[in-house]
Every structure is written in C-alpha cells, then in structure tokens.
Amino acid sequence: TIACQVHGAVSSLSDEFNVSRKAVYSAKYAAQSALKCLVTTNDESDVITSVNVDVPHLRRSIVALSITAPNSIRAIEEQIPLIYPGCKVSYGYIQGVIVEAQEQAKLFNEKVSLSAIKSVAIDEMFSQGDPVLAGIDLESGYLFSLSHEQKRDGETWARVLGEAKSQGLSPQHVVKDGAKGIAKGVSMSFEHAEQRDDAFHALYIVGKALRKVERRAYYYIDKEASLEKRLHKDVFDTEKKQQAMVDLLGVQAKCEQAIEQYESGTKSRNHLHQALTSISMKTGSLMTKKQAEALLTKAVDGLKNTEHKDGITAARYIKNRLKGLTLATQALHEKLLKLGELYPQECVEVACRFSERKRQLRKAKPWKIARYQKELVGSYQWLRLRLGKSASELMLQVEALHQTRHRASSAIEGFNATLRSYLYVRKGVNQGFLELFKAWYNLRSRRWGKHKGTSSYQNITGKKVDDW
Structure with missing residues (x-):
C-alpha cells in the first residue's frame, strides 16, 4: 500500500x-x-x-480581516485574541481603523487613470433594497466603478459613469443587460460607445423558460401514464372505463402538443447558440451579422411557438435586442476578414471552427466528445498541411480575437457573486466599505485565470504591487 x-x-x-x-x-x-x-x-x-506585534501590524490585520473575507466587526473583535494571544481591541477601535482605511482607499481609487480601458461591462445589484452600481474592465478585470445609490435610473448611471469619465474612462464597447437606466446612462456619458447586449442574459432567460416548458411536457407525460394505469385498473367498470378513455384521449393530445412545443424551444436555443458563434458549423463560412440576425429571428419564432408565458417573454427579450446581440459578431467578422488578407480565407475559417469546437468540447455531452476530438485533430492536421509552421501562428491570432470579442458580462456577474456574500454578512452597505472593497479587489494578486499572479491595477497601469 x-x-x-x-x-x-x-x-x-x-x-x-x-x-x-x-x-x-x-x-x-x-x-x-x-x-x-x-x-x-x-x-x-x-x-x-x-514577530513583534506593534500597532501598525495590528491595524493591518484588522483591515485585512474586514475585507479579505466577509467578517463583521464583532467577528474581528473575537478573532484578534485568537490570532494574537493576550491582545484585545474594542469594537469602537476596530471600527475607527476600518473607517480610516476606507477614507484612504477612496483617495487611492480617485487617482487611478482609466484611459487604458476600452471594453467594459456594467451591471447593478441590490443590498437591502438599495442599488449598487458596478462597472468592470473586460480586458484587465479592473473594477472602475462601485457606487451605493438610491436610484438606478439613467441620470444616476450618467453621474456614476461621469465620475469614471473624469478619470479618463472612454470605452469603445459597453456590454450591458436590458435595463433601460443603464442604456440611458451610457448614452448620456459615452454617446459614441457601442452598446452591446449581454449574451449571458439572453442564454439565461431562454434556458430558464425552456426548463418550465420541459416541466410542462413531463407533467402531461406523467398524467398520460397515470390515466393509462387507471384505464387498466378499472377494466370491469364500463362507465369508469369510458370516462378514463375520454380523459386519456384529451391528455394524449395535450402531451403531444407539449412535447412539440418543447422541441420547438430546444431548436430555438440551438439557433441562439449558433447566432453567437463566429462561424456557421453547417456551411463552414464566417458568421455575418445578417446570418446571426436570421438565426435569432428563428429563435424568436420558435420560442413563441412554445405558447408558454416565459417562452413568449424570452422571445420578446431577444427580438428587442437583435442588433445589440449581433454587434460583437459583426466586429469579430470584420477582424477575421482582415486576417484573411494575410492568410487564405479557408484557413481562417478552419481556424475559427477549431477555436469554436474547442470551446464546445468543454461542455460537450459524453457521446459528442469523441466526434469533437476527431474533428479538432483533423482541422489542425489540415492547417498544418496548408500552412506549415504558420498554422500555429494563425490559430493563436484567431484565439486571441475570440477572447476579446466581448459579448457577455460574465466578469461583472462573477464580481457581483463575490460581493453578495459580504453584503449578506453586513446586512447593508455604505460607500466607505465599497471604496475599500474596490481597492482590495483591484490590488489583490489573482490566483487563477489568464491574469494569474497579477493584479488588475497592475494590468492597466503597469505598476506591480506586491502587497495590497
């Protein structure tokens, strides 16, 4: 052993x-x-x-405990004697240290230049009914805005974004969800910025609607099975048998309809996924804005055919955002065409197919994995035969374009998930805490991801910070 x-x-x-x-x-x-x-x-x-625990060391520990984990002041008060035996501090002392750190964090945040940020995602969440408005750089992960407000209308968003604008923020692309206040605020602050609708929300809303359509289909399937069982059970009772036959025929019709409606919704989800890719898997050609809009239109029609209120709501959501959902596809298509000036167009298309399949492989069903792997190997071999050593260079360039197409607000949604646990422990929020949290979030060294070992502050300023 x-x-x-x-x-x-x-x-x-x-x-x-x-x-x-x-x-x-x-x-x-x-x-x-x-x-x-x-x-x-x-x-x-x-x-x-x-180590000798002096006052600066103690103050440093208090600030670290308040922000590196969702600890309340009472919890910190209890933890200090455990960390430093014989050392006790009061609630008021801890609160004073934290407030001072929050003030210093605010001064630090206001001095950072945001001119290097070009693509951002913005969103809002709630704490005890009050909105918290946030914005993040999609390239570096730098949190440029985090504000506790009373409203989330266009004027409020314009003021929050205006503060970032005064620090040099001038984004080319803004990824957002369907909130009207966000759209209005972006238009008021950055009139030339391209507003892209978030693909994450579209997929989430459609997926949520489909789950309800699926449950409806299973309900009728189960009901049909129960009636068939009842029919066999009451075989010697003529009256009950006739009634069971009538009920069964009615449920069978509804069951078939529910299954067809679910299949229609499933096709719509597939159309939505196809519209968000860079290449048509059927034809092998690069996905154009027109093709993406056509696929989204098919998705809208299919969702309407589900005849479920959530499916109809999802259809309306996508229909109202046909343009916004295809802007990232259009921008990527233009860049890929320029890449086609350096390499044969068919090679660019195969490289795109390879990149998309590689992404799909991560979430592929078990029975699809072998087929996807075989296709990836074949695509790479074909590129090597056509381009030789240049094949790797092309694939790296295509992959880089895919990583920077910025079509989803996953980065800001992930940040919201991190912040939410802190807000739950604090039972509320204030701007001072958000300023300190913002400074820590931007200065901390990340432990995983493409920016592993660096801070977002370092990525946008070039200045390395070893100790936040």
Missing part, C-alpha cells in the same frame, strides 16, 4: 479488497505518516516564526 509506484497498483488494491481508490490513497498516506513518526526524531521547536 505504501509504495504503489507501479502503474495500476492502486486500482489492483482497490479491486482486490473491494474498496474505493480514495480509501487506498487514505491508507497510503496514513501508513506513510505512521512510519515517519517511527523513524524520525523531531527536536525542533513548535514555533514556526516569531
């Missing part, structure tokens, strides 16, 4: 003793720990390191 160096040793032990692989690994680590205790002596002190 301890060795398990030969390939397949863990699986063999798992089969032999009829236990899980996890149990074998646990036994291995337990045995290793026991042997280590027997054969080694540990005369070292239990003390890892020693």
Whole structure:
C-alpha cells in the first residue's frame, strides 16, 4: 500500500479488497505518516516564526480581516485574541481603523487613470433594497466603478459613469443587460460607445423558460401514464372505463402538443447558440451579422411557438435586442476578414471552427466528445498541411480575437457573486466599505485565470504591487 509506484497498483488494491481508490490513497498516506513518526526524531521547536506585534501590524490585520473575507466587526473583535494571544481591541477601535482605511482607499481609487480601458461591462445589484452600481474592465478585470445609490435610473448611471469619465474612462464597447437606466446612462456619458447586449442574459432567460416548458411536457407525460394505469385498473367498470378513455384521449393530445412545443424551444436555443458563434458549423463560412440576425429571428419564432408565458417573454427579450446581440459578431467578422488578407480565407475559417469546437468540447455531452476530438485533430492536421509552421501562428491570432470579442458580462456577474456574500454578512452597505472593497479587489494578486499572479491595477497601469 505504501509504495504503489507501479502503474495500476492502486486500482489492483482497490479491486482486490473491494474498496474505493480514495480509501487506498487514505491508507497510503496514513501508513506513510505512521512510519515517519517511527523513524524520525523531531527536536525542533513548535514555533514556526516569531514577530513583534506593534500597532501598525495590528491595524493591518484588522483591515485585512474586514475585507479579505466577509467578517463583521464583532467577528474581528473575537478573532484578534485568537490570532494574537493576550491582545484585545474594542469594537469602537476596530471600527475607527476600518473607517480610516476606507477614507484612504477612496483617495487611492480617485487617482487611478482609466484611459487604458476600452471594453467594459456594467451591471447593478441590490443590498437591502438599495442599488449598487458596478462597472468592470473586460480586458484587465479592473473594477472602475462601485457606487451605493438610491436610484438606478439613467441620470444616476450618467453621474456614476461621469465620475469614471473624469478619470479618463472612454470605452469603445459597453456590454450591458436590458435595463433601460443603464442604456440611458451610457448614452448620456459615452454617446459614441457601442452598446452591446449581454449574451449571458439572453442564454439565461431562454434556458430558464425552456426548463418550465420541459416541466410542462413531463407533467402531461406523467398524467398520460397515470390515466393509462387507471384505464387498466378499472377494466370491469364500463362507465369508469369510458370516462378514463375520454380523459386519456384529451391528455394524449395535450402531451403531444407539449412535447412539440418543447422541441420547438430546444431548436430555438440551438439557433441562439449558433447566432453567437463566429462561424456557421453547417456551411463552414464566417458568421455575418445578417446570418446571426436570421438565426435569432428563428429563435424568436420558435420560442413563441412554445405558447408558454416565459417562452413568449424570452422571445420578446431577444427580438428587442437583435442588433445589440449581433454587434460583437459583426466586429469579430470584420477582424477575421482582415486576417484573411494575410492568410487564405479557408484557413481562417478552419481556424475559427477549431477555436469554436474547442470551446464546445468543454461542455460537450459524453457521446459528442469523441466526434469533437476527431474533428479538432483533423482541422489542425489540415492547417498544418496548408500552412506549415504558420498554422500555429494563425490559430493563436484567431484565439486571441475570440477572447476579446466581448459579448457577455460574465466578469461583472462573477464580481457581483463575490460581493453578495459580504453584503449578506453586513446586512447593508455604505460607500466607505465599497471604496475599500474596490481597492482590495483591484490590488489583490489573482490566483487563477489568464491574469494569474497579477493584479488588475497592475494590468492597466503597469505598476506591480506586491502587497495590497
């Protein structure tokens, strides 16, 4: 058990003793720990390191506890003696330290230049009924706006965005959801910015509607099965049998209709996914704005055919945003055509197909994985035969274009999810806390993603900060 160096040793032990692989690994680590205790002596002190806790160190810890995790002041008051035995601080002292840090954070946030930001996503969330307006850079992840307001109308958004504008913000693209206040605020602040409707919300709303249409279909399927069972049960009662037959015929008709309506909705979702890609998987040609709008129109018609109120609402949502949902596709199509001036057009199309399939492979159904993998290998081999070493360069350029097409507000939605836990613990929000949270969020070093090991502040200013 301890060795398990030969390939397949863990699986063999798992089969032999009829236990899980996890149990074998646990036994291995337990045995290793026991042997280590027997054969080694540990005369070292239990003390890892020693530090002198002065007032600046204590204040630093208080600020860190308040913002790196959703801790209340009472929780920090209880944690300080655990971290530094013999050290106690009052509620008021902790509150004073945090307020001072919030004021310093506000001054820091106002000095950052936002001129390097070109593509942004903006959104709003609520805390105890009050809106919190936020905006994030889609390239660097820099949080340029975070404001606690009483309203979320166009004038309020214009004022919040105007503050960012005074720091040099001048975006080329703004990704947003369907809120009218956001659209009005963006138009008032950045009249030349392209307003793109968020693909994430479109997919979410359609998916939510389809789940309800599906449940309706399953309801009638279950009802049909129950009536058939009742029909067989009451076979000797003529009157009940006739009534069951009438009920069954009616439910069968509704069941067939519900299934057809769900299939119509499923096709609509597929049309929506196709409209958001850069290439037509059927023809192999680059997706144009006109083709994307045609697919979205088909999606709208299919959702209407579901005859469900949520499906009709989703259809109306997409119909009202046909232009906004295709702006990212149009911009990417223009860039890919320019890339076609450097490489053969068919090579650009195959590289796009490779990039899209690679994304689809991450969420592919098990029975589709082998087909997708085979297609990816074939596409890469074809590009290598046509372009040689230049194939890798083309694929990198196409991938970079896909990563910067900015069609969804996932970045701001992810930030909202992070902030929401803090707001829940605090049972409310104030601008001071948001200023400190904003500074920490932008200065902290990220642990994963394409910007791993860097801060968003570093990405837009070029200045590295080792300690936020």
